[in-house]
Amino acid sequence: MNPQRDTIQFVLNDKLVTVDFNSNPELKPTTTVLNYLRSLPFHKGVKEGCAEGDCGACTVVIAENLNGKLSYKTIDSCLVFLPMIHGKQLITVENLADPDVLHPVQQEMVNHNGSQCGYCTPGVVMSLFGLYKNHHKPEREVIEDSLTGNLCRCTGYEPIIKAAEHACSCVDTDKFTIHENQIIAMLDEISRITYPLEIKTLSQKYFKPFTLADALLFRKTYPTATIIGGATDSALRQTKKHEVLPEILDISGIEELDYFIEDETVYKIGSGTNLEKLKSLIVEKLPALHKMLKVFGSLQIRNLATFGGNIASASPIGDMLPLLFAYKAKIKLQSADNERIVPIGDFIKGYRLTSIQNDELITEIEIPKPDSDTLICSYKVSKRKHLDISTVSGGFSLRLENETVKDIILAFGGMASQTKRATQTEEFLRGKAWTRKVVEEAMEILASEFLPLSDARSSAVYRSLIARNLLLKLFSETTTSGL
Numbered sequence: 001m002n003p004q005r006d007t008i009q010f011v012l013n014d015k016l017v018t019v020d021f022n023s024n025p026e027l028k029p030t031t032t033v034l035n036y037l038r039s040l041p042f043h044k045g046v047k048e049g050c051a052e053g054d055c056g057a058c059t060v061v062i063a064e065n066l067n068g069k070l071s072y073k074t075i076d077s078c079l080v081f082l083p084m085i086h087g088k089q090l091i092t093v094e095n096l097a098d099p100d101v102l103h104p105v106q107q108e109m110v111n112h113n114g115s116q117c118g119y120c121t122p123g124v125v126m127s128l129f130g131l132y133k134n135h136h137k138p139e140r141e142v143i144e145d146s147l148t149g150n151l152c153r154c155t156g157y158e159p160i161i162k163a164a165e166h167a168c169s170c171v172d173t174d175k176f177t178i179h180e181n182q183i184i185a186m187l188d189e190i191s192r193i194t195y196p197l198e199i200k201t202l203s204q205k206y207f208k209p210f211t212l213a214d215a216l217l218f219r220k221t222y223p224t225a226t227i228i229g230g231a232t233d234s235a236l237r238q239t240k241k242h243e244v245l246p247e248i249l250d251i252s253g254i255e256e257l258d259y260f261i262e263d264e265t266v267y268k269i270g271s272g273t274n275l276e277k278l279k280s281l282i283v284e285k286l287p288a289l290h291k292m293l294k295v296f297g298s299l300q301i302r303n304l305a306t307f308g309g310n311i312a313s314a315s316p317i318g319d320m321l322p323l324l325f326a327y328k329a330k331i332k333l334q335s336a337d338n339e340r341i342v343p344i345g346d347f348i349k350g351y352r353l354t355s356i357q358n359d360e361l362i363t364e365i366e367i368p369k370p371d372s373d374t375l376i377c378s379y380k381v382s383k384r385k386h387l388d389i390s391t392v393s394g395g396f397s398l399r400l401e402n403e404t405v406k407d408i409i410l411a412f413g414g415m416a417s418q419t420k421r422a423t424q425t426e427e428f429l430r431g432k433a434w435t436r437k438v439v440e441e442a443m444e445i446l447a448s449e450f451l452p453l454s455d456a457r458s459s460a461v462y463r464s465l466i467a468r469n470l471l472l473k474l475f476s477e478t479t480t481s482g483l
């Protein structure tokens with residue numbers, strides 16, 4: 001029997017911090033890192049703009065020991081509960097400078113007039129710091145991507161991009177590199193103990209296991225606990241809906257769920273793999289998924305959000321699901337006593353409804369390698385290109401033989417209360433010539449298959465038009481006989 005562990009530890013800049021929730025009644029296990037920092041003296045640099053991951057004013061950097069090197073990630077601190085940073089280094093804007101010398105990213109912001117009103121600036125600086133630690137002489141596309149999650153209404157970004165180009169062109173010899181081994185030693189000491197954290201306060205129970213076996217036991221014992229992968233969906237229940245989450249099962253610290261492996265026929269992806277890591281691993285292996293991840297949220301969101309979390313949310317506008325239909329993916333569900341593999345079509349049951357039983361976790365996503373003659377395409381239509389939720393998205397699979405449709409999957413997000421295939425249109429197209437005339441007929445069937453909603457993002461008529469036009473786009477991108 002393990003002794004109960006109910007305090008968390010992390011390194012705040014360069015100091016070891018222990019938080020005991022029972023002797024700090026002003027802190028809850030679900031206090032966000034943002035609110036924790038702002039409760040401290042001398043840590044008011046981090047700002048709250050939106051409290052929902054959209055503005056980046058709360059950006060901080062966390063560092064973790066990855067095979068003997070620190071790996072740095074920008075995150076939105078408004079979405080992260082304190083125990084999620086147990087065993088990590090939390091770096092804030094106050095600590096970037098050496099006492100008398102600004103960090104290169106700060107100095108270049110000054111040199112290029114990257115700040116005016118200054119509200120967004122600490123978050124922007126932390127995003128530039130994350131860029132600096134991860135990239136030397138990055139392409140402009142990489143710089144822009146690192147700033148997608150930071151809204152600045154004053155400077156117009158060009159000075160900030162210039163600051164990034166200059167800062168990241170120098171060799172990284174900052175104090176974080178110099179002190180890396182000391183920080184790693186501190187983090188290793190915290191992570192030496194691997195039995196779970198069990199934080200119990202008057203109103204909340206927060207469980208943080210570090211092994212899958214422990215996680216499955218907690219899941220069995222506390223079947224109604226809210227599961228936290230990256231918390232980019234779940235945290236909003238607290239920050240926006242002001243719910244008190246009474247029981248939380250935080251699986252963000254389970255390394256066993258963070259992997260990407262492939263054999264001859266299939267890719268197997270651990271459900272805890274974050275979307276930024278996934279994006280970097282699949283550029284050539286799963287190009288349609290990579291294309292979708294390039295327009296998924298922001299870097300801060302992708303650094304937190306897990307593959308499993310997106311699928312479990314079963315949102316009708318979740319970006320991964322239509323594609324997983326096109327890839328004929330399978331979801332592995334495990335409980336303490338059992339495991340099963342469910343095709344994605346059977347996994348999604350309705351509006352935010354899945355076939356997960358209340359003692360199960362998603363542990364793996366299997367994506368069969370597409371046959372060489374099968375084309376998979378992804379499309380996302382949203383009001384803004386970046387950091388926006390889909391109005392309509394499509395995940396399509398097409399196999400042609402002699403310009404005739406052998407097989408086709410047309411899966412849509414945003415067109416119904418759940419991700420849905422256009423089965424009648426697929427049926428109509430199978431066996432037919434892949435010509436514009438046939439596709440135009442199919443577009444009419446497609447329109448009649450869905451009754452989309454009108455909401456703040458779009459009217460039903462517009463959604464219907466997009467869906468039809470996405471089919472035409474698929475045709476125009478795949479036809480060899482011309483339009």
Ligand SMILES: Cc1cc2nc3c(=O)[nH]c(=O)nc-3n(C[C@H](O)[C@H](O)[C@H](O)COP(=O)(O)OP(=O)(O)OC[C@H]3O[C@@H](n4cnc5c(N)ncnc54)[C@H](O)[C@@H]3O)c2cc1C
Pocket residue numbers: 052053054226227228229230231232233234235251271272295296297298301304305306307308309310311312313317318319320356360361362363387388389390
């Ligand atoms: C600013 C912002 C932008 C976003 N942009 C996009 C976008 O472009 N496209 C998009 O699709 N989504 C977007 N999202 C939504 C969200 O980021 C994603 O759905 C994300 O993938 C959720 O993953 P997570 O790990 O953070 O989930 P969490 O919030 O941790 O969990 C979400 C749900 O899944 C359950 N869950 C998590 N992991 C498991 C598991 N292993 N087994 C069983 N259940 C589990 C939880 O109980 C919870 O119900 C955005 C969110 C924000 C805040």
Ligand code: FES
Pocket residue numbers: 047048049050051052053054055056057058059076077078079
């Ligand atoms: S406060 Fe806006 S992203 Fe966190």
Ligand code: FES
Pocket residue numbers: 114115116117118119120121151152153154155
């Ligand atoms: S400097 Fe004012 S919002 Fe960015």
